[in-house]
Amino acid sequence: xxxxxxxxxxxxxxxxxxxxxxxxxxxxxxxxxxxxxxxxxxxxxxxxxxxxxxxxxxxxxxxxxxxxxxxxxxxxxxxxxxxxxxxxxxxxxxxxxxxxxxxxxxxxxxxxxxxxxxxxxxxxxxxxxxxxxxxxxxxxxxxxxxxxxxxxxxxxxxxxxxxxxxxxxxxxxxxxxxxxxxxxxxxxxxxxxxxxxxxxxxxxxxxxxxxxxxxxxxxxxxxxxxxxxxxxxxxxxxxxxxxxxxxxxxxxxxxxxxxxxxxxxxxxxxxxxxxxxxxxxxxxxxxxxxxxxxxxxxxxxxxxxxxxxxxxxxxxxxxxxxxxxxxxxxxxxxxxxxxxxxxxxxxxxxxxxxxxxxxxxxxxxxxxxxxxxxxxxxxxxxxxxxxxxxxxxxxxxxxxxxxxxxxxxxxxxxxxxxxxxxxxxxxxxxxxxxxxxxxxxxxxxxxxxxxxxxxxxxxxxxxxxx
Numbered sequence: 431x432x433x434x435x436x437x438x439x440x441x442x443x444x445x446x447x448x449x450x451x452x453x454x455x456x457x458x459x460x461x462x463x464x465x466x467x468x469x470x471x472x473x474x475x476x477x478x479x480x481x482x483x484x485x486x487x488x489x490x491x492x493x494x495x496x497x498x499x500x501x502x503x504x505x506x507x508x509x510x511x512x513x514x515x516x517x518x519x520x521x522x523x524x525x526x527x528x529x530x531x532x533x534x535x536x537x538x539x540x541x542x543x544x545x546x547x548x549x550x551x552x553x554x555x556x557x558x559x560x561x562x563x564x565x566x567x568x569x570x571x572x573x574x575x576x577x578x579x580x581x582x583x584x585x586x587x588x589x590x591x592x593x594x595x596x597x598x599x600x601x602x603x604x605x606x607x608x609x610x611x612x613x614x615x616x617x618x619x620x621x622x623x624x625x626x627x628x629x630x631x632x633x634x635x636x637x638x639x640x641x642x643x644x645x646x647x648x649x650x651x652x653x654x655x656x657x658x659x660x661x662x663x664x665x666x667x668x669x670x671x672x673x674x675x676x677x678x679x680x681x682x683x684x685x686x687x688x689x690x691x692x693x694x695x696x697x698x699x700x701x702x703x704x705x706x707x708x709x710x711x712x713x714x715x716x717x718x719x720x721x722x723x724x725x726x727x728x729x730x731x732x733x734x735x736x737x738x739x740x741x742x743x744x745x746x747x748x749x750x751x752x753x754x755x756x757x758x759x760x761x762x763x764x765x766x767x768x769x770x771x772x773x774x775x776x777x778x779x780x781x782x783x784x785x786x787x788x789x790x791x792x793x794x795x796x797x798x799x800x801x802x803x804x805x806x807x808x809x810x811x812x813x814x815x816x817x818x819x820x821x822x823x824x825x826x827x828x829x830x831x832x833x834x835x836x837x838x839x840x841x842x843x844x845x846x847x848x849x850x851x852x853x854x855x856x857x858x859x860x861x862x863x864x865x866x867x868x869x870x871x872x873x874x875x876x877x878x879x880x881x882x883x884x885x886x887x888x889x890x891x892x893x894x895x896x
Contacts (some may be wrong), residue, residue, distance in 0.1 A: 433675045435559075440569040447676065448647065449478075449604035449648055450602065451851065453699055457668050460669070461589045463660075464641075466641065471578055477607070482600035482698065486597075488504065488598065489504045492594060493581045494574040500580060503541075510527050510528045511530065515580075524577075526571065527567065529565065532735075536718035538558075540562065541614075542558070546616060549575070555575070561620075562621075572841065582608075607637070607646075608644050609643050610642045611643050630651035639659045651841060654674060675701070676866075676873070681888050685702035685846070686705055686716070689718075695713065715788050717848070717887065721827060722799060724799055724892075725799070725882060726884055727885065728795050728848050729846075731847070732789055733845045734841070735843070736841050743793055743833075747826050796882075798817070810870070810871040849868055850868070861873075864891060866891060873885065
């Protein structure tokens, strides 16, 4: 199945502006109840999504009539896409599970579920597609012919991001569509890029959505459930304007690289933009995107702690190995770090005195891989105008990192900002020189008559500078 990490960055005629971030710890959802009946036999559901936590059952769409009749589109604890029904006019319960798995937390996926129970061939009645290609199936018990379910049923509550009984989604949604009355192929929602072969979105605003269809583009932060098709809006529950993001399927932003974690895995939340370390041992927590060229900027807020010792921020070339070796980031061969212990960036024997940082401080990391220099700031003030020299013999990919050493009585919480939206409030709204990002402090370093522009770590900027 084609990767969509770089979706729409090589050639593009359509850009998706926004997504919405669902943090399962907050019990987020959207819902509405159709007041009239639509076509319960023929419809198409489409959404782009990027996962946060994996390995738990998470619901994408649930249609629940308030009794025992229910239709589910969900992700299983084994990371497969599943369809399941309870009751209704199907003749028997439907149960379908894909062999394809969705477990890459750094990538956007496109899901299409198309339904047409009027088809004489059972395998044509409900089909599931990921990234433009029909899935293979494990469990497969399809609809009865002319079966009629709860999707688009009058008086049935339609949930997004949860089921009636819970199982909240964790991650991001973008470009969510229900077409009532038509079974549409994935090509109504996306296409393969002619240069890269990557599956990417196309403009869906011209589709005929039908009686109970909807189009959620998440572009109104004050009304994230707005139906851009003009139908009845969804009501948001436990979602706020700060849950709007510019991390989308056409400009994928860095998050925490949860797949790198080895020993002492922290708890991740807020769309993989918050890390909480409490288990005994050491964790080096990296960004999801590695960088080999260019100038890059990220912010990290030191949000909470029980101890200011033994935690640091910086960059690392091999976060997976450093986790396995349980080695402090700055002492690791390819690691560079600034620490709460009161000293400036160090690597090996490179160290010196400098300001400490504590809870509430926002630390900036400026990674210059064109000139192999590293700079740190605290609440917008640069620690050193000369920065730290990165060892030029260490070639490869560097990752933004946090390193925490915990014991049973200590904990640390870090909040990350790669520019696409973050868990902490931004009051100033700085962008990079390309207009990307929403940072508290400037991504540009000035001084000594020189100026260096650093950039948000997303696929649009990577296509130009990476």
